[in-house]
Each structure stands twice: as C-alpha cells, then as structure tokens.
Amino acid sequence: MTAAAPAFITALEQQPFSQAIAESTWMFPCFESLHVLALTVVVGSVAMMDLRLLGIGSKNRAVSELTSSMLPWTWSAFAVALCAGLLLFSSKASTYYNNIPFRVKMVCMLFAAVNMLVFHLFTARNISAWDYGKPVPAARVAGAVSLALWITIVATGRWIGFTT
Amino acid sequence: MIQEFCDWLAGTALSQAFANAGWFVPTVQSIHILMIGAVIIMLSVLNLRLLRITSSGPSLQALAESYIPWVWTALVILLITGILLTITEPGRELLNYAFRLKMIMVATLVVLTFVFQSAVRKDAGYWTASAGRRLAGSALAIASIVLCICIVAAGRLIAYV
Numbered sequence: 584m585t586a587a588a589p590a591f592i593t594a595l596e597q598q599p600f601s602q603a604i605a606e607s608t609w610m611f612p613c614f615e616s617l618h619v620l621a622l623t624v625v626v627g628s629v630a631m632m633d634l635r636l637l638g639i640g641s642k643n644r645a646v647s648e649l650t651s652s653m654l655p656w657t658w659s660a661f662a663v664a665l666c667a668g669l670l671l672f673s674s675k676a677s678t679y680y681n682n683i684p685f686r687v688k689m690v691c692m693l694f695a696a697v698n699m700l701v702f703h704l705f706t707a708r709n710i711s712a713w714d715y716g717k718p719v720p721a722a723r724v725a726g727a728v729s730l731a732l733w734i735t736i737v738a739t740g741r742w743i744g745f746t747t
Numbered sequence: 748m749i750q751e752f753c754d755w756l757a758g759t760a761l762s763q764a765f766a767n768a769g770w771f772v773p774t775v776q777s778i779h780i781l782m783i784g785a786v787i788i789m790l791s792v793l794n795l796r797l798l799r800i801t802s803s804g805p806s807l808q809a810l811a812e813s814y815i816p817w818v819w820t821a822l823v824i825l826l827i828t829g830i831l832l833t834i835t836e837p838g839r840e841l842l843n844y845a846f847r848l849k850m851i852m853v854a855t856l857v858v859l860t861f862v863f864q865s866a867v868r869k870d871a872g873y874w875t876a877s878a879g880r881r882l883a884g885s886a887l888a889i890a891s892i893v894l895c896i897c898i899v900a901a902g903r904l905i906a907y908v
Contacts, residue, residue, distance in 0.1 A: 612907045616900040619780065623899060626781065627788025641813070644804060652804050656791070737784075738777040744906075745773045 588677035596676040604674035611674060618667035622740070624660035626733050628653045633733075636718050636726030645714045646722075675747070684742035691739065695732040698725055753837035765835040772835055779828040783902075785821040787895050789814040790860070794888035797863070797874060799881075808871040815864045822857065845908045849901035856894045859887055 595601060604610045634640035635649050672679050679685045702725040713719050718726070756762055765771045793810055795801045804810075833840045840846045866873040874884035 612904055616903040619903050620787075620896060620899045623780065623784035623787045624791065625784075627784035627786075627791075630785065631788060643809075643813075648804055652801065734777075734781060737780050738773070741773050741777045741780060745769075 588680045592676045592680045595673050598673065600670075601673040601676065604670060611671065614667045614670045618664055618671060621660045621664035621667060622737070625657055625664055626737055628657040628660070629733050630730060633726040633730040636722045637730070638717050638723065646718065647710055647714050678747050679743070682743055682747055684739040684746055688736055688739040688743070691732045691736045695729060695736070698728050698732065701725070749841055750838075753841055756834060756837040759834075762834050762837065765831065772832065775828045775831050775835075779825060779832070782821040782824045782828070783899060786818055786825070787899070789818050789821075790891055790895060793863070794891050797884045797888035799885075806871070807874065808867050811864060811867045815860070818860060840905065843905050843908060845901045845904040849898055849905070852894050852898045852901065856891060856898065859891050859894070863887055863891075 604614065631640060632646075632650050632653055635642070635644065635646055641649050702722070706719070706721045706725055709719075713722065757766075792801075793807070793814060796807045796810060805813075863874075870876070874880055
C-alpha cells in the first residue's frame with residue numbers, strides 16, 4: 584500500500600535514478616553502507632565536541648581548538664551522509680515520507696541545526712572566557728541537547744528499517 | 748555443526764524473548780552504531796595523526812592516552828551488543844559470510860590497535876623515531892582506516908547477503 588504523498592515526492596520517486604536504485608540489488612545496500620559510515624563520523628565527532636562542552640571529555644583541550652580540528656571532518660562527512668541519504672530516500676520517497684521514525688529523525692535534525700546556530704551565534708560569542716575551563720551553563724545545555732538529539736537521530740534512523 | 752548450534756540457540760527461551768520484543772533489535776543496533784561512531788572517530792583522529800595529515804592539538808601520545816581506553820570500552824560494549832544480536836537471530840549472523848568477514852576484520856583491527864597502543868605507551872616517539880618507523884606507522888594507520896570502512900560496510904551488508 585502506498586499512502587498519499589505530495590506531488591514532488593511521487594515525482595522524485597519516478598525519476599530514472601530513483602527507480603534504478605529501487606530496482607538494483609546492490610545500489611541500495613552500497614549507498615546505505617556509505618550513509619552509515621558517514622554518519623558514524625558525524626555522530627562521533629559531534630559527540631566528542633558535546634562531551635567537551637559538558638565538561639566530560641577532552642578537558643585538557645580548548646573548546647575552540649577541538650571544534651576547529653573536528654568541524655571540517657563533521658561537515659565533510661555530513662555532506663556525504665546527506666547525498667547518500669537523499670539517494671536512499673528517492674528510491675522509496677513516498678514510503679519514507681509517510682514513515683513516522685523518518686519524520687521524527689528529520690525534525691531532530693532540524694532541532695540539532697537550530698541548537699548549533701544558537702550556540703555559534705550567541706553562546707560561543709564570549710568563548711574566550713571559558714575556552715580552557717568549564718563551559719558556561721548555556722554551552723553545557725547546548726552540548727546535552729545536541730548529544731540527546733544525535734542519539735535520537737541514530738535510533739530513529741535505525742527504526743525506519745523496522746517500520747517500512 | 749554451526750547450523751545445529753544456531754537452531755539450538757534460536758530455540759532457547761532467551762533468544763525467543765529477545766526476538767519477540769519488537770523494540771529489542773533496533774534498540775541494541777542503535778547502541779551498536781553509536782559505539783561504532785565512537786570507535787571510528789577516535790581511531791580516525793589517531794590514524795590521521797599517525798599519517799601526519801593532521802598536526803594541530805595534543806601530541807599523538809596524549810591523544811592515544813586519552814582515547815585508547817575509551818576505544819576499548821566502546822569495543823566491549825560492541826561485543827556485548829553484538830552477542831545480544833547474535834543470540835536473538837543466530838542464523839542471520841553466524842551463517843552469514845559478511846558477518847564472518849566482519850569478525851575477521853574486527854579481530855585484525857583489535858590486534859593493530861593493541862600494537863599501536865603498546866608501542867606509543869613504551870616510547871612516546873616510537874612512531875616517528877626513524878624513516879622505517881614512520882613508514883610502519885603510516886602502513887598501520889592506512890590498514891586501520893581501510894578496516895574501519897570495510898567493517899562498517901560488512902556490518903550493513905549482513906542484512907543483504
């Protein structure tokens with residue numbers, strides 16, 4: 584049964600590349616492996632920064648030094664995970680569109696983006712005051728929220744496979 | 748023989764209890780993936796430093812000292828969650844060639860990580876002491892990176908082969 588989905592979702596599903604992925608036996612597992620590999624780098628590096636903000640890990644490193652060494656890898660891996668994820672999505676777009684864990688995952692990613700923006704625009708402004716020491720409460724909250732969201736993103740991502 | 752063991756294990760009350768709880772497999776798999784993320788990022792930081800691609804921040808020895816204990820902790824959690832998944836669906840794992848290949852690669856990665864750790868613990872400058880050591884360090888780092896990539900891919904491919 585295919586539930587209703589907006590026109591652009593069904594149009595995406597009917598693209599030649601989407602159908603090629605859906606029909607191929609090896610393309611979906613390959614893109615999925617790539618997606619998982621990239622997301623382990625994203626989640627691992629984000630968790631490392633979150634644990635520093637929480638004052639649990641990498642306590643002997645400056646927050647700014649840790650983030651500047653991690654973020655290029657986080658963003659590169661995120662770009663790979665996003666591209667692979669879009670290809671996986673397009674193969675069964677209307678199914679995923681109607682899948683609850685998928686929707687929860689997308690909302691959590693949106694929240695993670697907002698949390699990161701708030702951190703960079705406001706909390707990190709006076710980073711020099713706590714760069715080497717214990718982060719200010721707002722920074723610790725940002726770290727905790729980010730960690731919780733990314734754990735949920737991994738869990739809901741895995742749940743998609745058990746509900747479609 | 749393995750088939751008989753799988754049949755026996757799948758018939759145990761524990762295996763059936765796990766299999767009948769719909770939330771069990773996705774929850775344990777999620778923890779498994781999160782721990783893989785932890786291992787991959789820490790080993791990647793060490794491997795890139797060993798390859799001298801990155802150079803900022805703490806020394807290789809300092810990084811190894813703070814990360815390696817966490818790598819072993821994550822590997823123990825991976826072993827436990829992996830065993831739980833195998834108890835739940837013994838045939839899916841033990842009879843699967845992607846799973847067997849993954850186990851061989853995991854064992855190799857554990858040995859490489861142990862070799863790396865023992866050397867840097869004994870002598871902070873071990874991997875940079877000579878051209879030969881640098882080459883050996885680079886080879887170890889490349890092998891570790893390739894193994895990490897192949898382990899993740901093989902793990903996901905268990906569901907398909």
